[in-house]
Amino acid sequence: xxxxxxxxxxxxxxxxxxxxxxxxxxxxxxxxxxxxxxxxxxxxxxxxxxxxxxxxxxxxxxxxxxxxxxxxxxxxxxxxxxxxxxxxxxxxxxxxxxxxxxxxxxxxxxxx
Amino acid sequence: xxxxxxxxxxxxxxxxxxxxxxxxxxxxxxxxxxxxxxxxxxxxxxxxxxxxxxxxxxxxxxxxxxxxxxxxxxxxxxxxxxxxxxxxxxxxxxxxxxxxxxxxxxxxxxxxxxxx
Numbered sequence: 135x136x137x138x139x140x141x142x143x144x145x146x147x148x149x150x151x152x153x154x155x156x157x158x159x160x161x162x163x164x165x166x167x168x169x170x171x172x173x174x175x176x177x178x179x180x181x182x183x184x185x186x187x188x189x190x191x192x193x194x195x196x197x198x199x200x201x202x203x204x205x206x207x208x209x210x211x212x213x214x215x216x217x218x219x220x221x222x223x224x225x226x227x228x229x230x231x232x233x234x235x236x237x238x239x240x241x242x243x244x245x246x
Numbered sequence: 247x248x249x250x251x252x253x254x255x256x257x258x259x260x261x262x263x264x265x266x267x268x269x270x271x272x273x274x275x276x277x278x279x280x281x282x283x284x285x286x287x288x289x290x291x292x293x294x295x296x297x298x299x300x301x302x303x304x305x306x307x308x309x310x311x312x313x314x315x316x317x318x319x320x321x322x323x324x325x326x327x328x329x330x331x332x333x334x335x336x337x338x339x340x341x342x343x344x345x346x347x348x349x350x351x352x353x354x355x356x357x358x359x360x361x362x
Contacts, residue, residue, distance in 0.1 A: 168350070177250070177337050177353030178289065233279055233291040233302065234339075234351060 138222045143241040146216075152209040154240050156222030159203040165226055167198060169207045170234070171218040178221070178236075181207065212244045248273065250340050250354035251320075258360045259328050267323040267357045271340030278321040279339045279351060280313060289337065295321060328361045335359075 139157040146152040168183040221239040251270040291305040295315035315321040339351035
């Protein structure tokens with residue numbers, strides 16, 4: 135699986151959009167970008183994933199650059215409960231499941 | 247629709263005792279993964295199981311650790327003769343048999359093991 139690079143920490147004001155970047159310059163054509171988050175002491179939570187098109191769900195939006203070497207997770211209206219460590223993971227998608235490789239992630243702190 | 251269940255949530259063991267951690271996957275899920283998170287560190291994959299089969303145990307320590315996922319009942323992560331370095335949060339995740347177009351995993355709340 136391709137390696138990812140994320141800033142170690144970011145702050146965001148409550149109610150504003152949080153934009154979390156991720157670099158994955160060695161991504162291959164059949165690897166997907168996944169985002170998970172871990173709120174303090176809880177189990178990780180799946181957020182969103184994509185291949186090359188931008189994706190949106192009820193939690194977030196995922197913007198992947200045209201060359202697929204980087205992506206941005208957008209939380210449109212951050213709340214205090216969005217304070218967490220956010221992990222960007224690049225992995226093959228296949229019909230058989232495979233383990234996730236977590237890096238250091240980005241500690242997002244939403245400020246009141 | 248119940249999520250991934252883990253028990254106990256907290257477990258205290260003395261050095262040398264055995265620890266048994268249980269994980270019940272989401273309904274309809276037949277893939278189970280165990281991850282460990284040491285204090286102030288990231289999540290590390292340990293083992294991947296399907297019903298009655300260990301698929302990948304490349305992240306498991308070679309000694310004292312074992313895992314199973316029987317035909318009936320929860321998946322069990324067993325740690326024999328625990329040492330202080332085993333103190334960590336152990337998370338279980340599950341995914342469905344047919345991952346289809348998505349490969350997301352659903353995590354339980356974790357078991358926090360403390361070895362005294």
